[in-house]
Amino acid sequence: MTARPIANVVVGYDGSTTAQTALAWAGLFSSLVRARVHIVHAVGLLEGAAMGGVYDAHRARALQCAVDAGMSASDVEWAVLNGDPCSVLLRESVSIPADLVVVGTRGAGGHSGLLLGSTSLELVEHSTIPVVVVPAGAEASPRPGVPQE
Amino acid sequence: MKLVVAGPTGANEHNGGVFHPEQAGRIFSVMDGVRSLGLDDEIYFPPTPKATMIELSRVHSVAYLEELEAFCRQGGGDLDPDTYACEDSWIAARRGAGAGLAAIGALEEGKGDVAFVPIRPPGHHAERDRAMGFCLLNNVAIAAAALTAKGNRVLIVDWDVHHGNGTQAIFWDDPSVLYVSTHQSPLFPGTGLASEVGGNDAMGLTINAPLPAGTTGDVIRTAIDEMARPTIEAFRPDWVLVSCGFDAHEADPLGQMSLSSGDFADLALLVREFAPATGRLALFLEGGYNQRALAASTAATLGALLGVNTNSVGPTWGGRGMAELHQVQDDRSRAIDLALSDSRREQ
Numbered sequence: 001m002t003a004r005p006i007a008n009v010v011v012g013y014d015g016s017t018t019a020q021t022a023l024a025w026a027g028l029f030s031s032l033v034r035a036r037v038h039i040v041h042a043v044g045l046l047e048g049a050a051m052g053g054v055y056d057a058h059r060a061r062a063l064q065c066a067v068d069a070g071m072s073a074s075d076v077e078w079a080v081l082n083g084d085p086c087s088v089l090l091r092e093s094v095s096i097p098a099d100l101v102v103v104g105t106r107g108a109g110g111h112s113g114l115l116l117g118s119t120s121l122e123l124v125e126h127s128t129i130p131v132v133v134v135p136a137g138a139e140a141s142p143r144p145g146v147p148q149e
Numbered sequence: 150m151k152l153v154v155a156g157p158t159g160a161n162e163h164n165g166g167v168f169h170p171e172q173a174g175r176i177f178s179v180m181d182g183v184r185s186l187g188l189d190d191e192i193y194f195p196p197t198p199k200a201t202m203i204e205l206s207r208v209h210s211v212a213y214l215e216e217l218e219a220f221c222r223q224g225g226g227d228l229d230p231d232t233y234a235c236e237d238s239w240i241a242a243r244r245g246a247g248a249g250l251a252a253i254g255a256l257e258e259g260k261g262d263v264a265f266v267p268i269r270p271p272g273h274h275a276e277r278d279r280a281m282g283f284c285l286l287n288n289v290a291i292a293a294a295a296l297t298a299k300g301n302r303v304l305i306v307d308w309d310v311h312h313g314n315g316t317q318a319i320f321w322d323d324p325s326v327l328y329v330s331t332h333q334s335p336l337f338p339g340t341g342l343a344s345e346v347g348g349n350d351a352m353g354l355t356i357n358a359p360l361p362a363g364t365t366g367d368v369i370r371t372a373i374d375e376m377a378r379p380t381i382e383a384f385r386p387d388w389v390l391v392s393c394g395f396d397a398h399e400a401d402p403l404g405q406m407s408l409s410s411g412d413f414a415d416l417a418l419l420v421r422e423f424a425p426a427t428g429r430l431a432l433f434l435e436g437g438y439n440q441r442a443l444a445a446s447t448a449a450t451l452g453a454l455l456g457v458n459t460n461s462v463g464p465t466w467g468g469r470g471m472a473e474l475h476q477v478q479d480d481r482s483r484a485i486d487l488a489l490s491d492s493r494r495e496q
Contacts, residue, residue: 014230044231045282045311045337045403046170082339084229084281087314091339119229122279 006030010038010098012089012119015058018104020065022134026102027069027076029132037066038077038096042088055080086122093129102132150455152192153261153431154183155252158244159269162237169233170403170438171270171283178440179267182447186457195255200246200291207294208287208319213278217242217285228280231337242270242285249292249433253388256428263421263454264431265393267447271435273313273392274338282311282338289392289433290319296388297325304386305329306420308369308413309394309435310404312341316392317355322348327356327384329377331369333397333406334359343480346488353485356380358477362405365468366412369397373419376478381423388431389424391417395437395446399465403438407469409462410445414453421454430454 011026013019023039030037039062041055059078066076081088085103093101103120120133160176183192205214220226221239228234245268252264272289274282293303305320307313307330317340320326332341347355358372395413397406417432424430432450437443449461 042230043337044229046231048337048403082335082337084231084338086229086279087281088339 004099006033006035006099008038008096008098009035009100009102010040010089010093010096012085012101012103013039013041013058013062014085015061016104018134018136020061021136021138022102022104023062023065024069025132025134025138027066027071029102030075031070035099036075036077037071038079038092038098039063039066040089040092041078041080042085043080043082044084048082085119086126089119089123090126093127098129100130100132101127102134104134105136150191150263151261152188152451152455153252153255153264154192154194154267155197155248155255155264156245156267158197158248158267159241162241162244163270164235165233173269174440175437175443176267176269178443179434179447182444183265183267183451185444185448185459186452186455188455188457191455193255193260195251195260197244197248197251199240199243200250200286204250204295205243205246205286205291207298208277208290209275210278217280232280232283232285234280234285238270238285245269245272246286246288246291249288249431250295252431253292253295256431259428262427265451266431266433268434271394272433273307273309273316273394273435274311276315276318281315283436284315287315287319289390290316292431292433293320293326293390297323301325301387302384303327304381304384304389304423305392306373306389307332307392307394307435308397308416309392310397310401310406311337311394311436312357312359313392313435314338314340317341317345317357320351321355322350324351324354326351327354327381327386329356329373329381331358331360331372333362333364333404336404343477344484346481346484349492352488352492353380354384356481358474360406360470360477361473363468364406364470365465366408366415367464367466368468368470368474369408369412370415370419371471372474372477373416376474376481385425386423387425388429389420391420391430391432392435393432393450394435395443398437398439398442398446400439400442401437403436407465409465410442410449411461411464413446414449414461415464417450417453
């Protein structure tokens with residue numbers, strides 16, 4: 001495997017706390033390696049029917065989260081795309097093309113040991129680029145991988 | 150004309166709560182539509198045993214099937230933000246897939262001229278190893294695979310408002326299946342571009358007509374009758390299966406197309422022209438989430454095929470979509486030319 005600089009990072013974002021944690025980690029990491037962050041919000045069957053203007057609120061919160069993590073707003077993209085989260089993240093990773101995908105783990109009530117119902121595990125299974133899964137409750141450290149003092 | 154109704158199945162077992170649009174009431178509405186035809190003596194209800202693992206594994210990976218069964222056995226839950234499974238969903242899904250196979254069997258035995266398969270959960274979003282978009286098992290694909298295993302050529306027409314990404318992916322490289330989809334775009338699942346035309350072994354055997362919100366029935370008819378017809382006639386299907394979603398209806402809450410129940414009647418008559426004989430057409434329920442529209446559309450569709458006047462609302466025309474359809478045809482032609490020239494270069 002040939003190492004290459006990380007220039008584009010895709011982050012899955014659904015507005016949940018775990019997604020915000022993942023975005024904060026991705027924002028901090030990307031600011032350190034000078035990568036662009038592409039925040040992707042997947043619109044499912046149910047959400048497509050009900051959401052409307054809620055996207056604007058999601059977008060504002062997500063962009064603020066990335067900026068708070070150290071990103072310059074001009075290095076952050078936001079996209080709302082139709083599909084289930086795993087398929088959308090895979091498609092967008094190819095389309096950009098991205099070097100890294102970042103997602104949060106699912107919330108409580110998961111089904112340990114099963115691939116079904118877990119976007120993060122499905123991504124790991126199908127992605128051709130590295131995937132970072134940020135656990136719920138994790139705090140973005142000043143340097144990814146370096147414990148806070 | 151005699152109707153085979155393989156079902157209903159899934160009304161009681163698969164339950165995601167009253168607030169989920171893919172709910173048991175859909176099946177009751179569809180069966181209201183069937184009953185409104187007043188054809189009690191002309192309907193054959195075959196037994197609908199659960200599909201076996203061998204039948205399911207023609208389409209789905211064994212790993213996925215075992216995982217889905219285990220997921221349900223543990224009580225189920227959310228598979229993605231749209232899709233749920235509960236403890237009995239594994240039974241409901243297998244029963245739905247089995248109903249599709251039973252419909253084919255009944256037609257093969259001459260028990261009817263056309264079959265309707267009122268089942269839930271729906272199927273056309275389910276991929277080989279993934280549940281998606283309310284769908285657990287790809288019912289129409291499982292039936293098509295059973296037919297191709299016996300050497301048949303199968304046309305699948307999918308007029309659900311959403312693209313059938315699962316069906317397309319499953320038969321992407323299969324020259325024995327022609328997949329034709331009309332669907333709203335942009336909309337979930339985000340696939341179904343005109344440039345998606347099939348894999349190397351089935352080049353041109355995927356036909357997608359992505360159309361805008363507000364599309365009326367005349368555009369869907371033109372897409373099938375003019376854009377898809379030459380390929381369908383050259384393909385010469387032995388069987389015609391329909392992914393019969395009614396969510397392109399103007400009243401549906403999950404789509405924004407503008408079809409009426411009368412449009413589905415016209416589409417059914419159009420699609421029947423592609424069947425090589427009577428008894429070679431089966432319609433599988435997919436989406437449709439307005440229960441009055443479901444009942445009216447079911448009655449209009451089956452009534453048209455059986456020659457029963459249902460006083461349905463007339464077909465629609467003059468809305469959006471015709472200009473986009475012309476663009477779809479151009480995009481498709483370009484994609485096929487490009488794929489063929491790539492293929493020649495590789496040789």
